[in-house]
Amino acid sequence: MKIPPLEIYQAKKRISPYVTRTPLVRSHALSERCEAEIWCKLETMQPTGAFKLRGATNAILRLNEDQRKRGVVAVSTGNHGRGVAYAAREQGVRAVICLSSLVPENKVEAIKSLGADVRIVGNSQDKAEIEANRLTEEKGLIPISPFDHPDVIAGQGTIGLELLEDFPELNCVVVPLSGGGLIGGIALALKAASPKIHVVGVTMENGPAMVLSLEAGKPIEVEEEESLADSLGGGIGFENHYTLSLVQKLVDKTLLVSEDEIGEAIRYVFETQRMVLEGGAAVGIAAILAKKLEVHGQKVALIYSGNNIAEKTLKKVLNF
Numbered sequence: 358m359k360i361p362p363l364e365i366y367q368a369k370k371r372i373s374p375y376v377t378r379t380p381l382v383r384s385h386a387l388s389e390r391c392e393a394e395i396w397c398k399l400e401t402m403q404p405t406g407a408f409k410l411r412g413a414t415n416a417i418l419r420l421n422e423d424q425r426k427r428g429v430v431a432v433s434t435g436n437h438g439r440g441v442a443y444a445a446r447e448q449g450v451r452a453v454i455c456l457s458s459l460v461p462e463n464k465v466e467a468i469k470s471l472g473a474d475v476r477i478v479g480n481s482q483d484k485a486e487i488e489a490n491r492l493t494e495e496k497g498l499i500p501i502s503p504f505d506h507p508d509v510i511a512g513q514g515t516i517g518l519e520l521l522e523d524f525p526e527l528n529c530v531v532v533p534l535s536g537g538g539l540i541g542g543i544a545l546a547l548k549a550a551s552p553k554i555h556v557v558g559v560t561m562e563n564g565p566a567m568v569l570s571l572e573a574g575k576p577i578e579v580e581e582e583e584s585l586a587d588s589l590g591g592g593i594g595f596e597n598h599y600t601l602s603l604v605q606k607l608v609d610k611t612l613l614v615s616e617d618e619i620g621e622a623i624r625y626v627f628e629t630q631r632m633v634l635e636g637g638a639a640v641g642i643a644a645i646l647a648k649k650l651e652v653h654g655q656k657v658a659l660i661y662s663g664n665n666i667a668e669k670t671l672k673k674v675l676n677f
Contacts, residue, residue, distance in 0.1 A: 362549040376403060376410050384629065395645075396658050398659065401632065405440050409436040412542070414440070415509065417448050425449075430455065430493060430500055431455070431502075433456055433482075436464070439665070456468075456477055457481050458479065458480045503538065504541075505536065505600050506599070510599060511542060513539045515546075516660065524656070528553065532556065532641070533560065537604045543556070544608055555609050559643070562614065564581050565579070578592055621643065621646060622634075622640070623639045634664055642659065
């Protein structure tokens with residue numbers, strides 16, 4: 358199934374009153390270190406602390422009146438649930454968020470604080486999805502996928518449009534890779550403008566569902582493991598309709614980074630930019646610092662996708 362790039366432009370107009378048009382700032386330290394021009398897209402400055410608000414808002418704004426009355430349900434590793442809960446509250450729509458026991462407590466509490474009904478089910482995103490499917494079938498709730506949903510993908514793709522406006526000369530974008538909604542939307546927007554822009558997806562070594570699915574040519578089930586990049590956990594869904602195909606066609610390279618490399622990246626950003634990133638947002642920096650991605654002489658955009666890291670985890674990583 359295809360998503361026309363025009364959908365991303367329409368999403369940008371639709372969600373602009375409700376989301377932050379985030380700044381693009383230069384990392385002088387990393388640019389000097391790599392002899393490149395490296396800029397960082399601060400999705401950390403969204404009201405929910407992560408990019409997920411874009412796709413969630415677009416999907417909820419697209420609901421008809423009957424669907425609004427029925428309410429929505431979402432499966433999440435944390436940030437999507439928070440985005441859906443926030444967008445639903447703003448539009449007066451009931452939201453039920455299904456999470457696994459691996460979701461950090463700070464993200465669970467943040468979702469609850471937005472008025473959503475939270476269900477903790479099993480120890481994997483796949484188990485939580487079973488509960489969400491039950492609520493869809495038995496209660497008539499409208500499902501909003503964290504990634505494999507055309508309105509969600511179009512919403513995340515608005516980041517790509519902002520990059521084109523603020524940094525039209527970029528030739529490489531480095532994006533955290535999980536279910537593929539973020540990188541799929543961004544790649545769709547950027548490649549429509551210039552097929553030569555190099556799109557790189559980075560994820561953690563612990564349970565890289567999309568990378569394994571790309572290798573197999575079909576969705577692969579993975580056992581979820583604890584990771585600093587918890588927001589990148591979970592599978593891509595056995596009935597994947599959009600994102601696997603988008604990543605296959607539009608993403609030029611995928612890379613894996615270790616837990617130690619992710620931790621080093623979190624420390625580096627804190628020390629050089631005085632910014633806090635969650636592990637899933639730091640994987641691009643991790644790949645560059647570990648020299649798994651060569652960016653010398655390039656004009657690069659890094660997506661700082663979120664900052665919702667648990668305080669105790671951050672203190673441990675920073676050795677506080």
